[in-house]
Amino acid sequence: MTGASTADRPRLATTAEALRIVDLIGNTPMVELRCLRESIAPGVTIYGKVEGFNPGGSVKARSAWNLVRRGLESEQLRPGKTILESTSGNTGIALAMIGAALGYPVKLVMPENVSRERKRVLQAYNAETVYSSPMEGSDGAIILCREILAQDPERYFKPDQYNSEYNSEAHYLTTGPEIWKQTGGRVTHLVATIGTSGTVMGTGRFLKEQSHDVQVVAIEPSDSFHGIEGLKHMASSIVPGIWHPEQVDRVVGVDTEDAYDMVYNLAAKDGLLLGQSSGAAVVGALEVARDLTSGVIVVILCDFGDRYLSTNLWLGWRDRHQLAANK
Ligand SMILES: Cc1ncc(COP(=O)(O)O)c(C=O)c1O
Structure with missing residues (x-):
């Protein structure tokens, strides 16, 4: 042949x-x-x-990468920090993938009822997951994530996808x-x-x-x-x-x-x-x-x-x- x-x-x-x-x-x-x-x-x-x-299978790769890239540029994300975010799923997968690729630990807060496939994918990327009440949807995850950040602000870099203009900037660019x-x-x-x-x-x-x-x-x-x-x-x-x-x-x-x-x-x-x-x-x-x-x-x-x-x-x-x- x-x-x-x-x-x-x-x-x-x-x-x-x-x-x-x-x-x-x-x-x-x-x-x-x-x-x-x-x-x-x-x-x-x-x-x-x-x-x-x-990569990571969704549109959220774009915003997650831009948020992390901007964090690295400003040195808010630097060695020793953990990436922390509340996410209903796809941003978490994207951040977990990017954290794994760049060598940063990732901790994600999400409603407990997100799909089984999502939970498994996050485990595969070695992300830590914290579950909020399934009854409270993505807002419950947002509130729990704020509490975790407030307990130890120095430990975390929070991309803050809901409030950072670097999220929309990803799509503008x-x-x-x-x-x-x-x-x-x-x-x-x-x-x-x-x-x-x-x-x-x-x-x-x-x-x-x-x-x-x-x-x-x-x-x-x-x-x-x-x-x-x-x-x-x-x-x-x-x-x-x-x-x-x-x-x-x-x-x-x-x-x-x-x-x-x-x-x-x-x-x-x-x-x-x-x-x-x-x-x-x-x-x-x-x-x-x-x-x-x-x-x-x-x-x-x-x-x-x-x-x-x-x-x-x-x-x-x-x-x-x-x-x-x-x-
Ligand atoms: C499956 C899916 N569709 C749509 C969206 C909405 O995208 P955006 O956050 O840019 O509004 C998301 C966000 O996480 C998502 O995961």
Whole structure:
């Protein structure tokens, strides 16, 4: 058997290009969400930016790395310090990955009911985890994390993803420019969910600086008791310091069931297995698209779905299919 020529092989990063895993963060691909074509005008295209391709598997690699990078620059993060953060999951995974790569210990506070896959991944990266009450959601984790920090402030570096503008800056510096370039400046709408709001704030700010006409749409769960991991219902939550609602054109509330149905749809029809927040974002994008005759909508797909296989998202899927079959 003769070996494939060099030209046939996929091009891998050389050691000079990717000295560390953090050097591979960003530059994620975009893909058209083709299964939505039949529901929208022919002049409208919806692209998903597939953030699950980031190291650590989510959009949060971008903000976690920018927060750590800025901490190192200012020497607030230096040898001997532990990185401490409250996180509903993806930021924790990103920080744990970055801490492991850079040699810093990481301690994470999160609601006890985050998915089993997430807990295992954090163990693998050797992060320490502290659980807050599952009844109190991400706000319970925020409050417990504040208490831990207050007990020993010198020991910790807290990136403070909810209040540090370095979170949104990550997206201003990377996600926004990537979308502008990938669409050749044709993007008309950005659709992104709100957790800390870093993604929608930073990406939206960059795109609006390129063209005032770009519409920025933020997606939140439609009520406080929702099953969309990573997202915040603003009216009933501790509002992140970096959330500036006047900088978005529209906030759309999405029901959990609609978000889940969209996840099932995208997996079965487009081969894109995503997390529930991506389902919510795409439901929002479709709502925006329905009012348009032309446009290029870019929706941020925060992570892949394989880390939610043991959650209600997929337990519910079986029930719903049985219900449909029995009808
Ligand atoms: C799955 C998922 N979707 C969306 C978001 C929201 O992103 P942001 O914090 O930038 O608003 C997060 C944040 O943790 C997340 O984990």
